[in-house]
Amino acid sequence: MNLYEKTIHSTSIYQGAIIDLEVHDVELPDGKTSKRELVYHNGAVAVCAVTPENKVLLVKQFRKPAEKPLLEIPAGKLEIDEVRTEAAKRELEEETGYIAEELELITEMYGSPGFSNEKISIYLAKDLKVGQMNLDDDEFIELEQYSLLEIKDMLKNKQFEDAKTIIALQYLLLNYNDYK
Structure with a gap:
């Protein structure tokens, strides 16, 4: 069966700094x-x-759509034409003050493909060096560090609500012996 939906007409609703919105007739x-x-x-x-x-770096920040702070792995949006690995290194240092010399791609995922094309590349970083935290002017973050045992308990107790964080931490726990 052909599952393709052909766009007949599209209307631009909003063009913003982070997202654009359109309605398509298909x-x-x-x-x-x-x-x-x-x-x-x-x-x-x-x-x-x-x-x-062997501490996992997490950031806590207020997320307006959720109307509460969430505990997440460091993350951020890509600038136009930015290389994903360079963006990941930049975001890690900005939000945590740590520098990653090497990154391993865990996966690429669509968070909400029913309405958004946002693709998130999730990386694993180890062999970190201390750099300098450099938050954006509108960014307020608390840096936290947890042991792998604490992460395991937190996952078991459903303390994470962010999909990219859950995926990354489950991957880490499943593969940790490979990274010692």
């Missing part, structure tokens, strides 16, 4: 039509970082 595989509301985003990167002391 032809469905059975020939009927429907509407799709789409969010376009340049993409993002996230880093699961483990210090030389």
Whole structure:
């Protein structure tokens, strides 16, 4: 079966600094039509970082859509034409003060493909060196460090609500012996 939806018409609703919004009229595989509301985003990167002391770096920050602070792995949006690995290194240092010489790609994922094209590249960083934290003017973050045992308990107790963080931490725990 052909699952492709052909766009018949699109209307731009909003063009912002981070996202663009469009409404598309689409032809469905059975020939009927429907509407799709789409969010376009340049993409993002996230880093699961483990210090030389085997502590996992997490950041706590207020997330307006959730209306509360969330505990997450360091992450941020891509600038236009930015190389993903360079963005990941930049975000890690800005938010944690640590520098990663090497990154391993864990996965690339769509967080909400039902309405957004945002692709997030998730990396693992180890062999970290201390750099300098350099937050954006509108960014307020608390840096926290947890042992792998604490991370395991936190996952078990459902203390994480962010998908990229859950994926990265589960990957880390499943593969940790490979990274000692």
